[in-house]
Amino acid sequence: MRVRLRVNGSWVEVDVEPHETLLNVLRDRLRIRSVKYGCGIGECGSCTVLLNGRPVTSCLVLAAGLDGTSIETADYLAKTELGTRIVNALLLEGAIQCGYCIPGFLVTIYAALKSGMIRRGDSTEIARAISGNICRCTGYINIVKAVRRVVAELVAIGAD
Amino acid sequence: MLSVNRINTYRIPFTFEYYRPRTLREALEILRSVEGAKVVAGGTDLVVDMKFRRVEPKALVDVSKLEELRYVRLVEDYVEIGSAVTLQELVESEVVRARLPLLWEAVNSMASWQVRNIATIGGNICNASPAADTAPPLLAYGAKLLLTSLDGVREVGIGEFFVGPKRSIIRPDEVLQAIRVPVHPAGYGWSFRKVSRTSFDIAKISVAVLLKVDGGRIRDPRIALGAVAPTPVRARSTERAIESLSLEEALEVGPRFVEGDIAPIDDVRSTAWYRREVAKVLLRDSLRTAYERSLNPGWVHEG
Numbered sequence: 001m002r003v004r005l006r007v008n009g010s011w012v013e014v015d016v017e018p019h020e021t022l023l024n025v026l027r028d029r030l031r032i033r034s035v036k037y038g039c040g041i042g043e044c045g046s047c048t049v050l051l052n053g054r055p056v057t058s059c060l061v062l063a064a065g066l067d068g069t070s071i072e073t074a075d076y077l078a079k080t081e082l083g084t085r086i087v088n089a090l091l092l093e094g095a096i097q098c099g100y101c102i103p104g105f106l107v108t109i110y111a112a113l114k115s116g117m118i119r120r121g122d123s124t125e126i127a128r129a130i131s132g133n134i135c136r137c138t139g140y141i142n143i144v145k146a147v148r149r150v151v152a153e154l155v156a157i158g159a160d
Numbered sequence: 161m162l163s164v165n166r167i168n169t170y171r172i173p174f175t176f177e178y179y180r181p182r183t184l185r186e187a188l189e190i191l192r193s194v195e196g197a198k199v200v201a202g203g204t205d206l207v208v209d210m211k212f213r214r215v216e217p218k219a220l221v222d223v224s225k226l227e228e229l230r231y232v233r234l235v236e237d238y239v240e241i242g243s244a245v246t247l248q249e250l251v252e253s254e255v256v257r258a259r260l261p262l263l264w265e266a267v268n269s270m271a272s273w274q275v276r277n278i279a280t281i282g283g284n285i286c287n288a289s290p291a292a293d294t295a296p297p298l299l300a301y302g303a304k305l306l307l308t309s310l311d312g313v314r315e316v317g318i319g320e321f322f323v324g325p326k327r328s329i330i331r332p333d334e335v336l337q338a339i340r341v342p343v344h345p346a347g348y349g350w351s352f353r354k355v356s357r358t359s360f361d362i363a364k365i366s367v368a369v370l371l372k373v374d375g376g377r378i379r380d381p382r383i384a385l386g387a388v389a390p391t392p393v394r395a396r397s398t399e400r401a402i403e404s405l406s407l408e409e410a411l412e413v414g415p416r417f418v419e420g421d422i423a424p425i426d427d428v429r430s431t432a433w434y435r436r437e438v439a440k441v442l443l444r445d446s447l448r449t450a451y452e453r454s455l456n457p458g459w460v461h462e463g
Contacts, residue, residue: 001178017175018175018176018177018178018220019171019172019174019175019176019210020171020172021171021172021207023170024170024171037170039169040168040169040170040211041169041208041211042204042208042272042274042275045272045274048274051277054248054277055273055274055277056274056275056277056278057272057274057275057278059169059170059207060202060203060204060207060208060275060278061203061207061278062178062200062203062207062220062222064178064180064222065178065180065222065224065225067180108273108274112273117273128273129273131272131273132271132272132273132274132275133272
């Protein structure tokens with residue numbers, strides 16, 4: 001089935017099989033390897049991408065239904081101004097160990113800051129936003145600190 | 161042989177036909193004419209089941225993009241919710257938060273943000289899991305389901321919809337079009353509580369309570385539970401037993417009766433014994449919360 005997708009800002013046409021998920025198409029057909037396969041059943045958040053601006057677990061989304069939608073992945077978001085801030089904060093806070101979960105976290109944190117899901121930067125708000133991303137190395141503390149750092153930076157520069 | 165990862169969840173291990181109708185009518189025609197076709201909306205339950213080969217549909221009919229199924233509107237004394245509205249859209253809906261606070265509280269506690277952005281309320285109901293978190297609030301509110309086929313629409317009370325684990329009365333040629341929920345009755349307190357392994361995991365036990373307080377006495381209590389019987393259930397004998405009692409009396413009497421309203425099983429998430437004990441505790445907590453909220457009629461959930 002032919003599907004038109006706006007992937008990281010450019011329109012592409014891909015032929016997909018009905019049983020292919022968005023994760024399969026992004027990794028295997030479009031070679032976007034920042035999208036990670038973790039659990040494959042929507043529990044770990046490693047495969048998180050933005051679908052029309054909202055974070056979704058791409059392992060659960062059938063690609064054949066996505067004609068006309070917009071997809072953004074971690075490698076692309078990392079190069080935006082906000083994405084760069086998030087990456088730097090994760091590095092500065094020592095929030096990355098093995099790193100496998102980080103692209104998923106980046107996408108979720110980016111969306112949460114953009115949408116106002118994280119506004120004040122308190123730990124309840126952050127925990128709620130990132131509860132769909134699992135990290136087996138860090139224990140989350142430094143990831144939460146990194147998010148707080150970004151919130152503080154955004155407040156300092158007067159961004160909403 | 162190492163057998164831990166015998167199932168590869170990267171791919172759906174078989175293929176099938178896939179239809180994306182542009183109208184509800186077209187969807188109904190496909191369902192009528194294509195043998196073995198199954199409706200899919202968000203797919204958050206179905207895709208997992210397909211990866212594990214628990215189900216192998218020959219064809220899927222995707223209704224998730226149908227505008228006719230994607231609305232929330234207040235119509236006189238009820239809220240009508242299109243079946244393909246996502247859980248996150250319900251959380252963000254002012255109408256749901258203000259007019260159906262018990263449903264809002266349940267949906268707000270469900271899954272992760274990523275999954276709420278995909279999963280739909282219609283899918284949660286039609287999957288007919290005994291642990292579906294939208295079911296207890298809808299049972300307490302007395303919601304009606306609009307089941308549509310080429311023959312027309314039939315309106316079914318949600319209490320008659322579920323018949324067993326993952327089994328409902330919906331026919332293969334029908335689509336759940338919308339859910340009609342009577343607006344939250346004025347002055348009633350409410351509470352949804354559940355226990356699960358992690359915040360976004362499937363519930364081991366869930367309880368929804370709706371009640372009114374009149375002169376310090378509980379009136380018209382409506383109690384529904386999830387994951388403690390083959391279907392989500394109303395706790396009718398408990399409701400009758402606590403009618404007209406004070407809160408203190410109800411906290412004593414309610415838990416004794418609730419055992420008779422449920423039939424929990426042992427499974428991977430819990431034992432039957434644990435479910436019974438925790439159902440009593442959650443009932444007590446919910447009765448107290450609902451009672452207190454009914455005394456603060458202006459109280460609403462923070463959006």
